[in-house]
Amino acid sequence: MAHHVLHILGTAQPQGASMARMVASLARGLDPARYTLLACFLAGNGPLAGGLERAGVRTFALDWWRGARDPVRAWKFWRRLHSLEADIVHVHFGGRSVRRLARAATGAKIVVHFHGRILEPRGLSPVTFSARGADAVVAVSRAVANQVVDGNARVIYAGVDIPPGNINAAPQRRVPELIVGTAGRLIALKGIKYLLSAVATLIRDFPALRVEIAGAGPEQTDLEQKVRELGLAGRVDFLGWIEDLNSILARWDIFALPSLEEGFPLAVLEAMAAGLPVVASRVGGVPELVADGETGWLVPLRDPVALGCQLRLLLCSPDNRQRMGAAAQARVQAQFSRAQMAAGFAALYDELLGKDRE
Numbered sequence: 001m002a003h004h005v006l007h008i009l010g011t012a013q014p015q016g017a018s019m020a021r022m023v024a025s026l027a028r029g030l031d032p033a034r035y036t037l038l039a040c041f042l043a044g045n046g047p048l049a050g051g052l053e054r055a056g057v058r059t060f061a062l063d064w065w066r067g068a069r070d071p072v073r074a075w076k077f078w079r080r081l082h083s084l085e086a087d088i089v090h091v092h093f094g095g096r097s098v099r100r101l102a103r104a105a106t107g108a109k110i111v112v113h114f115h116g117r118i119l120e121p122r123g124l125s126p127v128t129f130s131a132r133g134a135d136a137v138v139a140v141s142r143a144v145a146n147q148v149v150d151g152n153a154r155v156i157y158a159g160v161d162i163p164p165g166n167i168n169a170a171p172q173r174r175v176p177e178l179i180v181g182t183a184g185r186l187i188a189l190k191g192i193k194y195l196l197s198a199v200a201t202l203i204r205d206f207p208a209l210r211v212e213i214a215g216a217g218p219e220q221t222d223l224e225q226k227v228r229e230l231g232l233a234g235r236v237d238f239l240g241w242i243e244d245l246n247s248i249l250a251r252w253d254i255f256a257l258p259s260l261e262e263g264f265p266l267a268v269l270e271a272m273a274a275g276l277p278v279v280a281s282r283v284g285g286v287p288e289l290v291a292d293g294e295t296g297w298l299v300p301l302r303d304p305v306a307l308g309c310q311l312r313l314l315l316c317s318p319d320n321r322q323r324m325g326a327a328a329q330a331r332v333q334a335q336f337s338r339a340q341m342a343a344g345f346a347a348l349y350d351e352l353l354g355k356d357r358e
Contacts, residue, residue: 002036003087003353008102009039010093012046012061014216014241015185018266019092019115020048022158024055029159029342032056035349038084042077042093051243067097074101081105088349091134099133109135109352116140116263117147117284120189124261135352140264141285154348157288158266159341160273162333163246176208178315181252181276183245183267184259186217186238191258191281191301193226198258198308200230206315210235212252214242249274253321254314260301262286272296273332277324279310289336295328 007023010016020039027037037057041049045061052059062080064073074097081089082105089102090111099110112134117126131137131151138156139145145153180199184190192213199211213223213236220238227236242248245267249255255271257280262268264285268278272289278296280286292298297310314321 002032002034003349004085005035005037005088005090005349006081006084006086006102006106006108007037007039007057008089008091008093008098009041009048010065011043012041012048012059013043014047016041016046016048017241017243020052021266023057023092024052025158025160025338026342026345027052027055027057029338030346034346038086040080042098047243065094067095077101078105088352096130096133103133111136111138111348111352113138114140114144114148114153114263116261117144118261124189136348138348141288143285143288144263154344156341156344156348157336158264158269159336159338160266160269160332161338162273162329163250178206178209178254179212179252180209180254180256180311181212181214181248181271182256182258183214183242183271184257184265186213186215186219186223188219189260190215191260192219192223194258194302194304194307195256196223196226196230196232196236197304198311199235200232201304201308202312202315203232203235205312209315210237212237212239212248214239214245214248216241245270246274249276252276254279254311255296256307256311257281257286258301258304258307259283259286264289269332269336272328273336275325275329277314277321277328279307279314291327291331295324295331 009019039052039057039059041061043065044063049059062077064077078101086106086108089108091098092113103110114129119127126147128147128149131148137151137153139153142155145155255276255278257268259281262284278290280290281301282298283301290296299306299310
């Protein structure tokens with residue numbers, strides 16, 4: 001009989017896409033005869049629920065995101081969980097009140113999963129996270145694990161499949177058009193304005209260069225204004241939120257991530273799996289994913305000059321793009337596959353339930 005694992009997530013809106021995509025990937029990788037996954041969104045329903053349902057994860061949504069400050073909805077959370085059969089509650093969102101109520105309602109083992117080093121409203125300075133009240137703690141990267149106190153965090157990297165096609169060979173790109181793509185929430189943290197500034201220095205030498213930005217968020221209007229100020233009108237496309245990045249990665253030549261902070265960027269992982277070289281900020285867990293000089297380039301944050309220089313190296317050389325893209329794809333296959341992620345979580349779940357490893 002399969003054990004039930006309930007994943008607690010925050011929002012089902014696009015800004016929570018990375019966590020939801022990771023859970024969907026895990027659901028596809030675990031043996032359904034051993035583990036059945038459910039998911040609860042604490043901040044209401046939204047489009048991410050559909051992706052989880054298609055992966056075989058039964059979902060439901062509540063409206064409790066203020067913790068102990070909202071005792072009425074806290075009670076509704078307890079009552080809903082009490083009606084479920086959950087052997088493990090895997091918490092991606094919420095503090096100690098979520099852990100305490102989940103344990104009281106279900107008697108389940110509690111896994112706390114940390115996805116980043118910062119609390120966005122407080123700025124870019126890394127903060128520490130408490131593992132109190134958890135039976136096991138997981139971090140998305142070593143950089144995040146180092147911020148966990150009063151508990152040892154196990155690093156389990158996210159994993160994805162290589163898209164169908166020729167393994168270890170980057171897809172063919174359209175010629176002569178060159179596309180630099182990026183994906184993420186349109187917020188200041190993602191540093192997209194630095195990418196636009198970098199691209200503005202390259203247009204004269206690469207007249208066929210274009211930028212595509214997949215994502216949505218409150219900074220879009222400001223970014224559109226910056227596009228006009230930099231003389232990039234007609235060269236930058238805002239694609240909106242894209243649920244399946246593989247649908248657009250195949251037409252990109254380079255993936256750029258100018259973020260100011262990242263725990264472990266799933267979009268970069270998916271780009272590498274698609275055979276794209278990456279130019280990214282050297283922040284957080286990014287260096288654990290991108291091998292500098294091998295699968296792409298790492299640059300200082302807030303440095304459009306350095307970003308532009310590394311983009312230029314790739315734009316000038318189709319051979320370098322092909323070589324680094326193939327190396328990126330091979331690195332994902334060797335170290336960040338869905339099978340490896342699923343095996344890591346299956347081993348953790350087995351340990352918590354007292355099962356022998358198979």
